[in-house]
Amino acid sequence: MGWDLQLGELKEGYGTEDDIWKKLNYFFFDAKTTTTYKYGFFKALLENIYMTTPEGFMSYDHLFYDFTKIYWNLVVHHQLWQSNTKSRRSVIQGILEDAQVKYEVPKDWRFDRLPEAVQQSIVQQVKKNGKRYVIGAFYGDTDGVFYAFHLKDETLQMSLPVVQFLKKYQRLVTNLTNYQLAKFLEKYNEDFTQMLTRVEQVSQRASLEEFRRLLQTNTGDCCFYCGKTTRQTLHVDHFIPWDYVQSDRLWNFVLACPTCNTRKNNRVPAPQHLTALYAQNAKLQQLVRMDYFYAYSEQKLQELYQFATSNGYRVWE
Structure with missing residues (x-):
C-alpha cells in the first residue's frame, strides 16, 4: 500500500513517457481508493509543478496549502462527502468540518477568504495528517517513479523526467484527475449535479x-x-x-x-x-x-x- 512509509527512494531508469503513462494508468484505473486523498494530492502536485526547484524539490508548505484549499472547497464550500463509507468521515474531512464550526466560517466561503492566521492553522493540521496518509500512498501507487520523499525532513524531490512529462501533458492529466475525482464523488454523494464542474473549479479563488x-x-x-x-x-x-x-x-x-x-x-x-x-x-x-x-x-x-x-x-x- 505504501501509506505508512516514512521515506521512499526514487526508482532509477523509469524516465520514458511510456513508463510514466503505465504508472498513471495504474493510478487512475487499478489502484485501491477509499477516499479522495490521492486525487486531491495529485491536483496539488499539478498546481505546484512550476514551483519546483531546478533539482526537483517541492515545498511541503506550498503543496499542502493547495491540498488544503482544494479539500476545503470540496468539503466545506460544496459539502461533498470524501470517503467510501458513510459510517466514518475521513480524518482530513473531519479537520476541515471541525475548523469551519470552530471559526464560525460561512459554508459558502472559499478557503482564500479565511483570515491568514486561520488558514495557516488549518494547513498545519492537514499537513500533519497528509504526511501520514497521503504522500506514501501516492508514492506506492506510482511505484516510486514520481518522487522521492522523507517525512521527517519534509523533503519531496520530483523525478525531473516526470516534471517535464506533467508540464507537457498538464491539460490532459488535469482533466483525467478531475474526471476520476468526480466519478468517485458521484458514488458517495446524493447530489452530484454538475459534479465535474464543481471539481474543476475547486482551485479558483473567491477574489483576486x-x-x-x-x-x-x-x-x-x-x-x-x-x-x-x-x-x-x-x-x-x-x-x-x-x-x-x-x-x-x-x-x-x-x-x-x-x-x-x-x-x-x-x-x-x-x-x-x-x-x-x-x-x-x-x-x-x-x-x-x-x-x-x-x-x-x-x-x-x-x-x-x-x-x-x-x-x-x-x-x-
Whole structure:
C-alpha cells in the first residue's frame, strides 16, 4: 500500500513517457481508493509543478496549502462527502468540518477568504495528517517513479523526467484527475449535479483583490496589453489562462482593461507580451515579498508558454 512509509527512494531508469503513462494508468484505473486523498494530492502536485526547484524539490508548505484549499472547497464550500463509507468521515474531512464550526466560517466561503492566521492553522493540521496518509500512498501507487520523499525532513524531490512529462501533458492529466475525482464523488454523494464542474473549479479563488492591489501599487493603472488608462476597473488577468495552469501566481498576472481581457479570452498573448511580462516580473521581484516568486524563473515562464500553445491554446494578437 505504501501509506505508512516514512521515506521512499526514487526508482532509477523509469524516465520514458511510456513508463510514466503505465504508472498513471495504474493510478487512475487499478489502484485501491477509499477516499479522495490521492486525487486531491495529485491536483496539488499539478498546481505546484512550476514551483519546483531546478533539482526537483517541492515545498511541503506550498503543496499542502493547495491540498488544503482544494479539500476545503470540496468539503466545506460544496459539502461533498470524501470517503467510501458513510459510517466514518475521513480524518482530513473531519479537520476541515471541525475548523469551519470552530471559526464560525460561512459554508459558502472559499478557503482564500479565511483570515491568514486561520488558514495557516488549518494547513498545519492537514499537513500533519497528509504526511501520514497521503504522500506514501501516492508514492506506492506510482511505484516510486514520481518522487522521492522523507517525512521527517519534509523533503519531496520530483523525478525531473516526470516534471517535464506533467508540464507537457498538464491539460490532459488535469482533466483525467478531475474526471476520476468526480466519478468517485458521484458514488458517495446524493447530489452530484454538475459534479465535474464543481471539481474543476475547486482551485479558483473567491477574489483576486490581493493581486490587483500589488499590481496597481507596483506597476501602475494602465492596461498591460494596450497601454491605455481607463476609468473602468482593470481586470486581473491570468497571462497563461487559468484553465491551463489552474493556479494563482503573481508572476502570471497582469492588469488588463475590460476590452483587452474580453478579446483575449481563453488564449495566450502574442510573444511580444511575454517579453513585457519578463520585465514586469523583474521589477516586481525587487518590490514584493520573495515568497511570491518562489522557484520562479523566466525559463519556467517561457516553458509554460510553449507548453500551453502545444496543448492547443491559440495565440491572441
